[in-house]
Amino acid sequence: MRLNLISKLAIATSLVLLSTMALYAYLNFRSLQGLLLQEAISEADRISETILRATHNQMLRDDRPLFYKTIEEMGSQQGVERIRLINKTGRIIFSTDGAETGTLLQKDAKVCSVCHGGAHLLLTASSKHRSRRFFRAGGGELLGITNAIYNEESCYTASCHFHPESFKVLGILDVVVPLDRMYSVLDAYRNRSIALTLLVLTLTALCITLLTQKLVNRPVRELLEHTQMLSRGELDGLVHSFANDEMGELAESFNAMTLNLKRAREDLEGWGRDLEEMVQQRTYEVTQMQAQLIRSEKLASLGELVAGIAHEINNPLTGILVFSSLIQSNxxxxxxxxxxxxxxxxxxKRCAGIVKGLLEFARCSTPQKELHCLNEISEAALTLIQHQILFQDITIIREYDEGLPLLLIDANQIEQVLVNMFVNAGHAMLGEGVLHIATGADPDQRQAYIAIHDNGCGIPQENLTKIFDPFFSTKANKGTGLGLSVSYGIVQEHGGHIDVVSEVGVGTSFTVTLPLPEQAATSPAHTSRQASLEESSSPPCA
Known part of the structure; x- marks a missing residue:
């Protein structure tokens, strides 16, 4: 369904406003939650202080029945869940929940962690650090706050008490209050915020619709009607002037365009009278273009002829090779x-190799790209060469990225590139050494790579810039110098590149980089696997 301009502007503005208000409401909600929680902590702390002050004289007289009754009355009031009195050994000597009385708490209990949670005993702590939040068994969140009962001078000097002066803390008063009221306030605030947001969005969308209809949609509709008139060839009408703004400037531009089109049509009518001369000129230009096309076809035919001659050279070379072999066996x-x-x-044989290399170098065939696994192509290339005599004493180490995504490549051409590089590495190591092959991907650069490293003789620095040149070879009488040239052209056709690092006497590293397809995963699970020369299982790809 096609949306008009008014709907698009209203939706876009509403989304922006909704995002802004949602962020504001979220931050305000978090701030209010923190304030309400701090208020709940303060309220619980005030209840605890009230209990301690109200029962101070009772504790001095050791009037426990009256002391316990006072705590029970304070615990029965609304907004208090439970009150517990814990001595310094961790035993609950009294609780408004009778089932807890007499229970011994461990030091790792939450109520004890305020003082015993660190390496040293903590005698004082702020109300925030003395509070804890937890859930009751039947559901609902509770807030607990502990308050230490200190051994003041009036305590250890009283005749009825036996606590020595060395005792700093006599026990803990633990007050637990429910947080239902806080969450009720938060729910009400959230509902009001949602209602207010919907109201503001509705009013904003309505205002934008009305203003857009008047200031944008009506002028645009008139300009559209004028454009349709122009498409029908009616060049006499003009657009009515709008307000002095961008829409007014656009209307004036349309009127100027209409006048220019009218003058252009008059010019065309004048050019029609000179049509014969223009046709003759055009005929001459077409003739020149045809001559150029003929020359291009001749050049293309010449290229095919050269390719045919190269193919024909193979026939006498084959005859020479066959008869020479027969003579040799005679x-x-x-x-x-x-x-x-x-x-x-x-x-x-060398001439035949040169001709074959020339054909491959000059063919420049378009890659037939399909999704393939680079690890599997590497294994296929190794299968072709690892049983040759050259590789009998070479250890092959594979380090494949199992999460490597499939690549859009021509498998045959990439396999040809890898075979060339593996054989070159074998020659560099003189048939004895370690060939290390690793694959991976860089999602940020949208690239996959295969790195081939050997510990052979290496390449001199002055030759590194020449190794991809046609007919350049560092192997005396052992190659045409076209292998790396063909490989470089294939990789370039795939949109990739080849990097080489070498040091004489240390070894050479070739890195073939290929682009990742657009739909490839950006963060595959990168793991590595090493295998010896005898392993033949195909490596997985993502």
Missing amino acids: QKLDETLKNDIETVIRET
């Missing part, structure tokens, strides 16, 4: 000619 061949025949075979 028992009647003179021993003095065997070295020459071997040279012919070797050089023919």
Whole structure:
């Protein structure tokens, strides 16, 4: 369903206002909750102080029945859940809940943690630190506050008491009050805030609708009608002037555009009289373009011809190689000619390799991209080369990222890149060493990578800038120098790049970086796995 301009503005403004008011209400609600909780703590503390002051003389006279009766009367009033008197050993000597009287509390109990919670005994604490919040068994939150009964001078000098002067605290008075009233106030405040927010949103949306209808929607509708007239070719009408604001400037611009279109149409009518001359000029330009197209087709045909010639070279090379092999296997061949025949075979194979490399380098085929697992492609490439003689004494260490997402790549081309790099690493290690392969992803850069490190001879610094150049090779008489060039072109076609770090005598590291697809997960679970050369299980991908 299509929303008009008024609805969009009303909805957008309402959402902004709703977010602002919701944030304000939340902060205000938290502040009010803190104030009410502090007030509840103060109220409970006042009750505790009142009890201590009211029973002071009773405690001096050791009038326990009257003292306990006073506590029971204070505990029966509204807003008090429970009052307990605990001696310094942790035993409840009296409680308005008779089932608790005589119970011994441990030092790790919540009521005891105020004084015994730290490394040293705490004799004094603020009302906030003497309070605790917990829930009753039947539901409902309670607030408890403890107040120490100190051994004052009037206590240890009284004739009826036996507490020595060295005792600092004689016991604890624990007052527990319910927080139902606080939550009732918070619920009422929340309901009022919601109602007020809805009222403000309704009034704001109504005002925005009325103002937008008058100031924006009506002028826009008139401009739309004028635009429709222009599309029908009616260039005589003008837009009525609006207020002196942006809408008025837009109306004036429409009127100016209408006049310009009218003049342009008159110019076109004048150009029609010179149509024949313009057609002749256009015909000449088309002829020139056709000639250019013909030249382009000739160049394309020449490129195909060159490719065909390269393919045709393979035919005589194949014949030379076959017959040379037959001659070499002939028992009647003179021993003095065997070295020459071997040279012919070797050089023919080298020519065939050069032609093949030229074809691969010049083909520039478009990658057939599909979602593939980079770990599986690496395993497929290793399967092709790890059983060769070159890799018999090379230890292969795999460290694959099991959470690596699937990549949109051409699996065959990427496998060709990895085979080239694995073989180059094998040659650099002279068939003995450690080949370390690791994969991973960088969600922030939207990239996945595979790093290939060998501990071979390394590449001199002056050659690092040349290794991707066609026909450049550091292997004497062992390659065409096109492997890394082809690999670099393939990776570039995939939107990635290749980085290389090398040190002579230490080893070489190649890092192939490929872009992650848009739908790939941004935070996969990164774990690593190491496997030896004999492992053949396919690594998982996300």
